[in-house]
Amino acid sequence: MDPATEETSDMAKSENLGLFLRIRPLLQSGVRGDRNPRFRRKSAFEPWFQKMCLRVKTSRSVTLSPPLALERGRTKTEVYDGFSQVFSPDSSQEEVYEKMMRPLVEDFLRGKSGMLAAFGPSGSGKTHTIFGCNSQSGMVPLALQQIFKETSDSTRSLFISIFEIRCEGGKEERVFDLSPNGVDLTMHRSTLKGLHEALLRRATSPTNANSQSSRSQCVINLRIVDDKSNGEVNDQANDGVLIIVDLAGAEREKGTGNQGVRLLESNFINKTSMVFCLCLRSLLEHQKNPMKPLEKHFQDSLLTKYLRDYMEGKKRMALILTVKAGGEDYHNTSCLLKQATPYMEIKFNNEPSKRRLSPSFVLKGYKEKLEVAEHEIQHLRESNLELEKELKDHKSQIEVQRLDDDQVAQEIQRLRESNLELETELKYLKSLIEVERLADDQVAEETQRLKESNLEPEKEVKDLKSLIDVQISGDDQWDDSVVEDLPNKNAISPSNEDNDRLARRRKGKKWSSLEEDTLRAGVEQYGVGRWKLILTSNRDIFGERTQVDLKDKWRNLTRQHTHH
DNA sequence: TTAGGGATAATT
């Protein structure tokens, strides 16, 4: 936002992954010129599909409610919030462009790289959004339009390449260059033609249409360079790069007539998309907890290899989810939202080289976290007080407004929870710091004192900070190895097992009804006790749960059932 | 990997 102020400092400015959501209209108005006529017929014959499971709540949130058929008593609508922008079914291409694409393009013109990936089930409008059709240009044509307009008088050239990665069956992925010449096209503003040809071929050729394109990834790469320097520098020296990716379908493989085929690792229709998601998830976890290594999922597919910098959080990325909102789409949509929503917490920093983290570097990171935590605790305390007071007031009045009371109480509960969360994080950080081996006598003593005293969190934070300072100052030539090895529990020194255990316990996560249903279905399909199989077949739904978690949950579900 | 027993956090 403010390029002038952000400069050198290492972890200076980071921005979150932009997560957009676009809901496809239920009915194809004939204008769309859709390629699948069966769709139209189907929805005409089966009007109950009109019931929408997904609705826009605000410009940044949606509500998802299961269709009646799936309800099993305990149904509540879920809210997904925090999107950069939600585009309703009647949003126009221009609107999407303005709010999502234009900032990317403008940064691109200023030499800042970025990427946009479209993700969603096939038929949800990914391609329509990215490429558009004759009457409604998509993001790519609109972006080019803007780019050509703004570079017409400059001395810069634009390079564009477009290619497709297909992986058919279980075979190797293959790359198909869709540009007429097979190499990068040099384009000035008048030579837009080449792209049009590529576009046309992809969008309208019936042989190349649905079946294949839903399983292939289309990548468009724009590069802008100054004409002064020679054009063909392989590296992205100073040039901005803008990559637009049309990811393969993100639906789960089994339709209505499921066949328990050996699925690869999860039910993704396509390996590349799965790897893409694995990368993002790993990145997110790594950022939440730096002790977790950033796994190298990217090397598992061509696309993610190509996008490595983005997969590792080094360059900025935006994601647009396209979904269908019909009742029949509930499952796919739910899976997609559940999976992709957390990604909005991913951050990108511009710092390109982060070699090996010295402990003091890591500690500095913790210190910053502590500071933030300190603030938030303070803030939460205040809101807590405020709300509690408010609640009291309410209660002292007549009890007509019970509902309001409940809402306030809920809010307080929520705040309490996040407050708790922060405090446990403090505890966690504290234990990590202890693990760093405080060889210094003085420091060890200090730690001991801290451990035994019953300080208020605020004070504790303060003391921890000074503690860190002591460590950082007396620490110049540590080598790495600590960081990479730590995620392994066994590598932690057994100094303080009790404290360590406390800190490591995962925060309990309630089972969603989707997860429960999936578990039931899994047991039905594979049998009781095949937890590993059930888990890996549904990893996109179960997220970070373990086999044991599934087993325990099943124990619960059935125990309750028999107890009845 | 799984089944069970236990610990711990969340709810009632």
Add this chain to the structure above:
DNA sequence: AATTATCCCTAA
């Protein structure tokens, strides 16, 4: 205080 839901540990 008692009951549940989750998470953790470990023998087999």
